[in-house]
Amino acid sequence: MGRRHRDTLFPAPAVRRLTGWVDIDPDEVAEDFGRAPALHAAEILITSWGCPAIDEDVLARAPALKAVVHAAGSVKHHVTQACWDRGIRVSSAAAANAVPVAEYTVAAVLLANKRVLEIGALYREHRAPLDWSRRFPGFGNYRRTVGVVGASLVGRKVLELLRPHDLDLLLADPHADAEQARRLGARQVELDELVAASDVVSLHAPELPETRHLMDARRLALMRDGATLVNTARGSLVDTGALTAEAATGRIHAVVDVTEPEVLPAGSPLYRLPNVLLTPHIAGSLGGELGRITHSALDEIERYCAGRPFAHPVRHEALSTSA
Numbered sequence: 584m585g586r587r588h589r590d591t592l593f594p595a596p597a598v599r600r601l602t603g604w605v606d607i608d609p610d611e612v613a614e615d616f617g618r619a620p621a622l623h624a625a626e627i628l629i630t631s632w633g634c635p636a637i638d639e640d641v642l643a644r645a646p647a648l649k650a651v652v653h654a655a656g657s658v659k660h661h662v663t664q665a666c667w668d669r670g671i672r673v674s675s676a677a678a679a680n681a682v683p684v685a686e687y688t689v690a691a692v693l694l695a696n697k698r699v700l701e702i703g704a705l706y707r708e709h710r711a712p713l714d715w716s717r718r719f720p721g722f723g724n725y726r727r728t729v730g731v732v733g734a735s736l737v738g739r740k741v742l743e744l745l746r747p748h749d750l751d752l753l754l755a756d757p758h759a760d761a762e763q764a765r766r767l768g769a770r771q772v773e774l775d776e777l778v779a780a781s782d783v784v785s786l787h788a789p790e791l792p793e794t795r796h797l798m799d800a801r802r803l804a805l806m807r808d809g810a811t812l813v814n815t816a817r818g819s820l821v822d823t824g825a826l827t828a829e830a831a832t833g834r835i836h837a838v839v840d841v842t843e844p845e846v847l848p849a850g851s852p853l854y855r856l857p858n859v860l861l862t863p864h865i866a867g868s869l870g871g872e873l874g875r876i877t878h879s880a881l882d883e884i885e886r887y888c889a890g891r892p893f894a895h896p897v898r899h900e901a902l903s904t905s906a
Contacts, residue, residue: 584631634661654880656680674893679879685740687866691838695811730781738787789906790817800825811836815866818843
């Protein structure tokens, strides 16, 4: 991992806990496998953001390697087919990282239905009470419809956190069935129906060839007038040009934490449109939230050392339909 990630993820108390289970040089951080002198003896690799690919050449220099514990989300960038062929066990902290993403999403959903950003802007402008119910007929969260696209770790957490609210929840996911949706507190529908029926459409699908521009011009046009699109998943799920054009009309709203490209060009209208909240990929674990990832990884290492299975294993066969 990058040294800055090592310093934020593994402060002194975490290192002390780690050294109680494994033989490790707490000062050694490998940003490049070519400069990892202990690689030949390593049984476990603790990885995070910035880890290079663990390919056949790396594995040839790591004959003792049996497990990869990833202190971050997706392992697709560094766990290669060679790792799976060798039978290396892989764990990820994706479930821990899903929590703040889901929290951000739920906050965006509730604030969008309440029209908080618009009302706040109008209140600053007029500096006097207005008849908000007249200005925004039906605004609020009671019995509003929220559509969740993708029963991913984040999508499922979003549904869990939304269940206590008086909302109607829809789920679109080609890999989920009606019973799975029901257990998640939602009703299963096709994607186009979800988009057309929802007051808020929240994206939680993985980045795959078949999900690229899932929200294109045609689907954006299906959204209700005044509806909000929330994207905390991957920028490629949304056609940026189509979203820009649709949002510029003022017909729909958007809360966008991930974009394509990332970062958007300085001249992008999405920065200044009043009906768009654009944030710089902050929904995931940052600041104090990194501690949840740290403890998830440490828990997995303790399980491994105690001869127990990982609580959050990554299944090779699931990677084709997951982040």
